[in-house]
Amino acid sequence: MAITISQQPQAWTPAYNDQYITALSDEIAQPNFKYLVEVSIDYDLNGTPTNITYSYQFLPRPDGYLVFNAKEIVKNYIQHFIKPLDYDILECVNSRVEVGVTVIEDWTGVVTPDTETINYNAWNASLTEKQMYSFSYGDYISSTSFVRVHSVATSGLLSYPFEKQTLKSDVFLQFVKPSTLDNIQYNLVDTDGTTDLNSVGLSGTMTTNKIYQINISPQLAKSLWSGVTVGQFIRVDFVSTVATILYTYTYEIKELCTKHDVNRIYYLNRRGGISSFPFEMLSTQSIDAITNEVRLGSKKIVSGEYVSLPYQHENLVVNTQETYMKSLQTNWLTTQQMIYLEELFSSPLKWLVNEEDDYGSDYNYIPVTMINKPYLLNKHENEKLFNYGIDVKFSTQETRQRAI
Numbered sequence: 001m002a003i004t005i006s007q008q009p010q011a012w013t014p015a016y017n018d019q020y021i022t023a024l025s026d027e028i029a030q031p032n033f034k035y036l037v038e039v040s041i042d043y044d045l046n047g048t049p050t051n052i053t054y055s056y057q058f059l060p061r062p063d064g065y066l067v068f069n070a071k072e073i074v075k076n077y078i079q080h081f082i083k084p085l086d087y088d089i090l091e092c093v094n095s096r097v098e099v100g101v102t103v104i105e106d107w108t109g110v111v112t113p114d115t116e117t118i119n120y121n122a123w124n125a126s127l128t129e130k131q132m133y134s135f136s137y138g139d140y141i142s143s144t145s146f147v148r149v150h151s152v153a154t155s156g157l158l159s160y161p162f163e164k165q166t167l168k169s170d171v172f173l174q175f176v177k178p179s180t181l182d183n184i185q186y187n188l189v190d191t192d193g194t195t196d197l198n199s200v201g202l203s204g205t206m207t208t209n210k211i212y213q214i215n216i217s218p219q220l221a222k223s224l225w226s227g228v229t230v231g232q233f234i235r236v237d238f239v240s241t242v243a244t245i246l247y248t249y250t251y252e253i254k255e256l257c258t259k260h261d262v263n264r265i266y267y268l269n270r271r272g273g274i275s276s277f278p279f280e281m282l283s284t285q286s287i288d289a290i291t292n293e294v295r296l297g298s299k300k301i302v303s304g305e306y307v308s309l310p311y312q313h314e315n316l317v318v319n320t321q322e323t324y325m326k327s328l329q330t331n332w333l334t335t336q337q338m339i340y341l342e343e344l345f346s347s348p349l350k351w352l353v354n355e356e357d358d359y360g361s362d363y364n365y366i367p368v369t370m371i372n373k374p375y376l377l378n379k380h381e382n383e384k385l386f387n388y389g390i391d392v393k394f395s396t397q398e399t400r401q402r403a404i
Helices: 071-079 128-132 218-225 335-346
Strands: 002-006 012-014 018-025 034-045 047-058 065-069 095-108 114-125 172-176 181-191 196-201 211-215 235-239 246-254 263-270 274-279 285-297 297-301 305-308 314-330 350-354 364-370 377-381 387-396
Touching: 002 095, 018 034, 018 095, 018 181, 034 065, 034 071, 047 065, 065 095, 071 095, 071 387, 172 274, 181 218, 196 218, 263 314, 314 350, 335 387, 350 387
Parallel strands: 012 114
Antiparallel strands: 002 018, 018 065, 034 047, 034 095, 095 114, 172 211, 181 196, 181 235, 235 246, 263 274, 263 350, 285 314, 297 305, 314 387, 350 364, 364 387, 377 387
């Protein structure tokens, strides 16, 4: 008796992509033969490590094979993570789960059926069909070192912040902790790009193969040291257990050349990290109010007489829901920069932040959704620069008083 597994997910697999397990038993001619499949998921439930198992039965296909896709089960245990105002090393709980799939032979009278088990990690990613065609998890995740994750991304990071970061920008980096990583150093670098002004180690414990978030915003530098200004750099060093630098991420603190408020949208990217995009041109805000009315008439009994009152409404509003909307415009974008914007458009999670608001409140992060497709506002005559607009609406509704 034997089961041969001919297809299985890689050791790290995007949770929102297909996770096919293909198996073939040499006992399919046995009476009432069927495949038993058990799917085991290890995840975090309110801070407690938890395991749940699902069991299924399948008749073999006409060719004798079992074809099973674990995606629809696994993705239900994946969670998104964002925590703007915390500068420690934070675990992105349930951004990754451990999955085990066991295939078992079963038929009438079976005594010792063969079983085969495969195990893998599923993380909060949704890659394109093109990316999956040549997918190799080692290009995205490594338990020992940082590796390239995207042609426009930085090595080893699940997020790739846009290059225009200001004094009021949050800069989130999400990464999988390799076994060789010991600590993370946050550095303020002078305007020459080489002279270190200050340095501090980020707080927090890390476990190999778990996903973590750090916020390396200039606001952290401002809270620690004086003299933080435009033109300086923030450098983050990922330091190994033998005190060598595994990877360095650096960005310049910039002042955007615009006379308008800068509206930045933070969004969930395809790799499960939080990226951002600044909308630097004119923005306009509007409001849409949906009301429900009842008609009661304008007459009332006054001093025993049924009369009309000039100030009395005939139609009374019994419910009003307000939704705020905002139209945003990008600055001129290159084709390379458009890569960022394309992921923002399709992202299921977006937050709008006006960088002119006072920094320091979670309420600055306004959940939004896109109202319509992005639209091209202008195209430069050489057709290599683009200017786009999008319309978003706030996800929360405001309620007004009723008239009665």
